[in-house]
Amino acid sequence: MGISEDAHWRADPQGIVDGGNGLFISARDAAKFGQLFLNGGIWNEQQLVPASWVTESTSAKNRGAGDGTGSYGYQWWMRSFAPGSNNTYATPYAPANYDVYYAFGHAGQFILVVPELDLVTVFTSDCSSSYAPRPYFTDYILNAYMR
Incomplete structure (x- = not known):
């Protein structure tokens, strides 16, 4: 997939990676990962992840926790937005809801996948609230896709 060699997972002192957090990856590479899942596990016409696993x-x-984060699958959250x-922006369009699955990390790291819109959005940030980027996604990015 051409993921940067700088991408890495933080490990404990014994070298064990838990796989659920501590991934350091560029926004471009995170978008590639989201696109891989949007494409049903296919990258450049090659099945890298089984479609059934996606x-x-x-x-x-x-x-989930009942706090608006949504339901939880295997390392993906899901909810409607x-x-x-x-x-934060008054939408000029009729109401709509989109089912989204997303990876969600500390301080506002997101990979948001909207299959209905064929859309992958990535946020990298360092916010005091991990949820801070969500209004930008709902009020600006989703609005940009409305017809």
């Missing part, structure tokens, strides 16, 4: 991992296994729902 479907399974992006399907809810539990309802509506353009303009954070009221």
Whole structure:
């Protein structure tokens, strides 16, 4: 996939990586990962991840914490988002909801995948609230895709 050799996972002193956090990757490489899943595990016409795993991992296994983060699959969160729902920008379009699955990390790191719109969005940030980028996604990016 051409992922940068600088990408790495933080390990504990014994060299063990838990796989659930501590990934250091560029925004461009994170977008490639989101695109891989959007394409059903296919990259450059080659099946790198089984399509069945993409479907399974992006399907809810539990309802999450109940705090608006959404349901949880295998390392992916999922929920619906509506353009303009954070009221930072008044949407001129009719109400809509889009099912999104997303990777969510500390301080506002996101890979958001919207299959209906064929859209992958990545945020890298250092916010005091991990949720801070979400209004930009709902109120600006989703609005940009509205017709």
